[in-house]
Amino acid sequence: MTIQVLGIDPRSRSKNKLQAPAPLPHVSRRALARVRDRIEPPKSCHCCGGPVRLSDNSVIYNGRSYGDWPFVYRCTQCQAYIGLHPDTDLPLGLMADRATTNARKHSKAPFQRLLVSRFGGDRSRAYAWLAEVLGISRSICHFGMFTKEQAERAGEICRLELGGLV
Ligand SMILES: [Zn+2]
Structure with missing residues (x-):
């Protein structure tokens, strides 16, 4: 579809x-x-x-x-x-099913932290960065659009990036 x-x-x-x-x-x-x-x-x-x-x-x-x-x-x-x-x-x-919904929620939390700590709350810059590292178009780079795999990968990337700051 x-x-x-x-x-x-x-x-x-x-x-x-x-x-x-x-x-x-x-x-x-x-x-x-x-x-x-x-x-x-x-x-x-x-x-x-x-x-x-x-x-x-x-x-x-x-x-x-x-x-x-x-x-x-x-x-x-x-x-x-x-x-x-x-x-x-x-x-x-x-x-999405429950597992995908949970994966989206789980990955959004580290993204929100990164949004504040690295992008100073600038949503469009943060999403542009995430779209680039995920290799997807900016217009579909939203947590609500992610498959379970994309959500998990987004969460992983954000957690890694956060780890690099401390
Ligand atoms: Zn259905």
């Missing part, structure tokens, strides 16, 4: 208030404008092609909602899921 990375959502320039798909309370035009590398909301599962439902993330976390924008696209067949960019209906990346 080829997933196309698109530019900023044209709805961000809409003159009218946007319709939010249930159960989202709203979709913010300003928040849409912040998402530079966008992929469309999934119509079918990125993993198995099964049906996707937009739900509260309490379906993932044992009945309790988690976070400020507690929604996910989730496959009703294989249970792969992905969170949403805050105040939008846009997925953070590719739907």
Whole structure:
């Protein structure tokens, strides 16, 4: 399956208030404008092609909602899921199983530390560096887009780089 990375959502320039798909309370035009590398909301599962439902993330976390924008696209067949960019209906990346999601979370922590210690909080420089060492295009260099292997490799690279600083 080829997933196309698109530019900023044209709805961000809409003159009218946007319709939010249930159960989202709203979709913010300003928040849409912040998402530079966008992929469309999934119509079918990125993993198995099964049906996707937009739900509260309490379906993932044992009945309790988690976070400020507690929604996910989730496959009703294989249970792969992905969170949403805050105040939008846009997925953070590719739907993934639990192991991939965990690998993404694990690798993001050392990246965040590196972002502060080496890049002075400059996200675009930090991501440009990571894309280069991973040998991938900048537009797909997001933790939400990583496969399990890419996430593990990103984590490894960041941890090595952090080790070199002390
Ligand atoms: Zn699926």
